[in-house]
Amino acid sequence: MNFQLTEERQMLQDSLRRFLADRYTVTARNKAIADPSGYSSAIWRQLADLGVLGALLPEAVGGYGGAGFDIATIFEELGRAGVVEPVLDTAVLCGSLLCGPHGAQPLPRDRQFLERLIAGDLQLAFAHGEPASRYERTWVETTATVDGQDIVLTGRKSVVVNAEAAELLIVSAREGGASGDRDGLSLFLVDPKTAGVRMQGSALLAGGRAGEIELDGVRLSPSARLGTAGGAAVRVESALAAAEVALAAEALGAMETATRLTMDYLTTRHQFGRPIGTFQALQHRLAEMLIKVEQARSAVINAAGHLEGAPQVRDRHIAAARNLIGRTGRHIAEEAIQLHGGIAMTAEYELAHIAKRIVMTEHRFGDADTQLERFIDLSAA
Template identity: 50%
Template sequence: MNFDLTEEQRMLAATLTRFIAEQYSFATRSSSACSPEGMSRALWRRFGELGAIGALFDPADGGFGGTGDDIAVVFECLGRGLVVEPFFGALVAGRAIARAGSTAQRTWLARLIDGEAVMALAHGEPESRYELARVATRATRTSDGWRLDGAKAVVIGAEQADALVVSARTQGALDDEDGISLFLVPRDTPGFTLTGYALIDGGRGADLTLTGVTLPPDALLGAEGEGFATLESALGGGLLALSAEALGAMETAFAATLDYLRTRRQFGVPIGSFQALQHRMADLAIELEQARSAVINAQAALDGPRLARERALSAAKYTIGRTGGHLAREAVQLHGGIGMTWELPLSHYAKRLVMIDHQLGDEDHHLARYIALGRAAPHA
């Protein structure tokens, strides 16, 4: 198995890294995060011009990438810069449209790739507790289309989105995989109420209430009742993206901590010369490499057989959650009191790592899922 990046992927990584370093300073990031929209539309278009959004999608969908390696390259760069622009929503909503969308619905992909549109996926619910098939929101057929009723919780990027992919149950029991349908819903649709709020990591989320939301027949994304496989594929890309983003954030936090230990002096010497602190950093370096291996494995498995893919994704998300939390705590402690200050970027990296652990399932959830998938493997 070849783990080397292609020349195009290396060029993309170099271009994106340089752009973030030169034009996406921490002050710029804070300005975007603290704005009413929680992002910069101008910067979003710039990312589109650079090809960073297009790299997330297959050439057949108007992009020039779309593999696990492409997704990981982009999101690792975003993690290093703590980028708040809505790449995650673009990836998961875009993958759902690319897999199941009609010709008319797929026109959103071109706007998304160019940075002219923003999209989000509204799937998680107040009582779902990370379970992908647990959908209580209902979609009912009407004489002229569909009616949606229900609620969605902590939808990342909902306030910025021009349209959302929304999951709803058209048949079956609460936890059935069969009977879940997906709908493409414009943001300004009547009956669609959004309550936005700031998240701990500088991003923004929103709770959605759908009360008698009326949609035309062509709002259905894919076949009725067959949305689970599309959701699993879309959120599989999301799991890889979050894992790669966390890897980039961890590498940056580790490098900042190492630099601090080399420059902060106590008793006339750098504190990095103290053996106890060297041991702690060595342990973190080992864990960081283990996390990278898990992400690389998930990259390679993304387009493979379902069971192997889902196990690799859960393994990566579990490893990232465990390692990210440990590295964040260690980095803050090794910086001392300054590690908790708002002015130091490190504290924001730590908060982002905590938030990533809880997106799409925390480490406990994915450890249990990995074990359950392993038990199912001989019978698959």
């Protein structure tokens, strides 16, 4: 496996890092968080113009990349800057769902959505998680039943990130099988303004917004189905795998920033007439943070390199990476806050947001314990 970035990825990383360093200040981020949509539409458009959204999708659908290392390169920079714009949910999750399995050709309708997404003209949300699903990937109780010429959706979806800003929801529903089965799962494109869709939005702890969605007899045309009836499990699992690689890389970037801020603080904060960074006990703690960041980097590289592999191998490596990232992230966040003291918790200081981002990344798609269980199950299979 070649760990070196290609020339194109290196150029994209450099451009994105410069852009975020210039534009994504603490003030700009706090303004985006306070926006009713939960993000900055101006920053979103600029990310699209920079080619960031297109780089997350394959060339076959009009993108510029879409491989594991493309995703990891971009999200490490987004995590480093603490970006709250819904790149993960719109471009990675929903973009992957629209693309379909590797090698598949999306319908003309879906290709048009992807073109709009790449241009920054479309916001999407994946309505998949439910009150009882926890971290089970195919646990869906929402039903899709045929009634005459219509398909009727009934059920509830929880913590649908970016739901309020989304022009379209991609909703998972069951056309057959039991709640946790892989077979029988379907996906549907739903306009949130459709009769029977009710949504209650709320702010997320680490920035952005999410919605609780109730589907009460929502009537759709069969053409609203994304892919084949009852065969969406592979599409969902592939999209979640890409999203988990993105999330691991985002956490890595955030850990790098937390460590850098801590190092800067230890060299500027004085006590007893000298920088506290000269105290050996604090040096040892900082050294341990640096070592753990490099371990996390290796895990992200490994997960990104296996994203295009066989599903079982792919998911095993991703679960291992997410487990390590979850444990390491908690350590980095806790150490950064303790070594800073009270200033680390003030909203005006960057670390307060970064630490929250690190901790909350663990709780999407499965915490460290859940990922360990997945790894054991996949290793035994």
